[in-house]
Amino acid sequence: MPDSTQIGFLVIGGILILIAIVGGNFKLFGAEVASTVSNKFLRFVAFVLGVFLLILAVGLSSPESLTSVSPQSDIPSAQSSQTPSIDESFVGSWTSEGEIGATYLMNLDISSVQNSELSGVLNVSNLSSGYNIIDYSVVGEIEGEVTTLEIFDTDARQVGKAELSVEDGSLVWRLIRAQDGYFPGTIHLSKRVA
Structure with a gap:
C-alpha cells in the first residue's frame, strides 16, 4: 500500500x-493553473521534474527497494536464536499433567520428526467430567x-488444526480451529519422564 510520500510524488x-x-x-482540484506557462524552457523543466517524481514514487513501491540486501542480512536475528524449532529431540510423550487450573488433560505422543x-x-x-476422548492422529x-x-x-477425517511452538523447554499448544469442543485453546505440555 502506498504511503503519503508516494502519493504526494505521484x-x-x-500535475507537472x-x-x-x-x-x-486549466483547473485541478479547485486550483487554477494560469496560461502564463508558455515558456518552453519552463515546460521542459516541469516535464523532467514530473517524470523524475513519478519514477521516484514508483521506485519507492518496487519490490527491489523493499528487499534490498544489506551487509547485516547474513547475521541471524536474536529472536530466531532464542526460540528453537521442534526437532528429533522432541520425539516422546508430552503431557499437560500438572498444569494448574486445567480443564483438559492432554497427552501428545510424538512418534516421528523427519524432513x-x-x-x-x-x-x-476432560478432567471435570472424567470423559476420555478417543485418540487422534496428528500430522504437522x-x-x-x-x-x-x-x-x-x-476415520481419517480432519477435525481440527493447531500450532505447536517451543517456550522455555516446553511445548505450547495453540488451537486454530476445531470441529468439536474437545480440544483446549492454549496449553503447555512438558516432556513426560519415563
Missing part, C-alpha cells in the same frame, strides 16, 4: 507533466519456530 509529478503538455489554463514433518497421537481427557509441518498440526479422527 500527484505532483502528474500536465503543465508541461497543456501549458496551463520438517511431525507425526504422532493425541489424547485429550515444521515451519521455523512454529509447527502447524492437522488433527484427524479414527
